[in-house]
Amino acid sequence: MVALNSLRVVRCLDEQHSEFIKWTKEDHRADLAGQYRQVTKLALRASAIPADAHFFRIEGWTVALVVSELVKTAMESVGCLGAQFIELSAAG
Secondary structure (H helix, E strand, O other): OOOOOOOOEEOOEOOOOOEEEEOOOOOOOHHHOOOEEEEEEOEEEHHHOOOOOOEEEEOOEEEEEEEOHHHHHHHHHOOOOOOOOOOOEEEO
């Protein structure tokens, strides 16, 4: 069994084009106030993603693991069967 993890975090969530809920001080996890509680539509700001960022998590929403097309193709070419790839929108 093999597990993938990324320690690299990139601040690139496009709040204008994403749909999300943030934790508030009134929630049962007031310590998380201001952080993303749920992201139902994820869009990225392409201009905020460094050219060498091929495998990373999104700052504030580390649930998602983002890979570039290069990494996706490499994973598929070696028969990676456990990954599910979802194309994300990325603007400006």
